[in-house]
Amino acid sequence: MEKIVSPEFSEPLTQFYAEPPVAGEYTENAEFISCDLSQQSFRKSEFYAVKFVGCRFTGADLSRADFCNAEFRDCDFSGASAVEARFDRVYFCGCKGLGTSFAEGEFADVRLERCNFMYANFSGSKFRSVLFSECDLSEGALSECKVRDLFLQKTKLFQTDLCNTLLKGVDLSDCAAEGAVFSQDLHELRGATVSLVHSAWLLRALGIRVK
Secondary structure, three states: OOOOOOOOOOOOOEEEEOOOOOOOOEEEEEEEEOOEOOOOEOOOOEEEEEEEEOOEOOOOEOOOOEEEEEEEEOOEOOOOEOOOOEEEEEEEEOOEOOOOEOOOOEEEEEEEEOOEOOOOEOOOOEEEEEEEEOOEOOOOEOOOOEEEEEEEEOOEOOOOEOOOOOOOOOEOOOOEOOOOEOOOOOHHHOOOEOOHHHHHHHHHHOOOOOO
């Protein structure tokens, strides 16, 4: 985990209460508190050294937005579109994103802790030095992803689609992954670490009876 670079804020942030950022503009050194950004478009917007606390992004368009050196706490992204968005040195804590699309996104030096991203779509994304800790990714999609230094801790992967995402070097041993979807030959798991509980249902998936 020491490989993940956390966001840092070198200057005092200007605070905005219930006042959203201006769409389409470059925003820096700002903290947005309890803002309702639902259904708004921030397509291709750029954010640097920003914090969002208790903000609602439900149904918002964040596609191709760029977040660098940013923090999200207790925010709701449910139903939002963040397709091809970029997250660099970003911290998510206690956030919700039911059905959010992060497809083909770029995540570098990102921590996601205690977040609920059930049904979320991360397919085709690139992950470099990314941690999911105590997150729920159940029934979502992490297929066709490219990963390097991906860490999964106590994360739920129930019925999550992981097809063609190579998990070599990834430790899944304390994750709940029953029903996770892999290719028929389970090539995604070559070089990954799994628990004895995992091995039982993986053998069953290969048609091998376990007593």
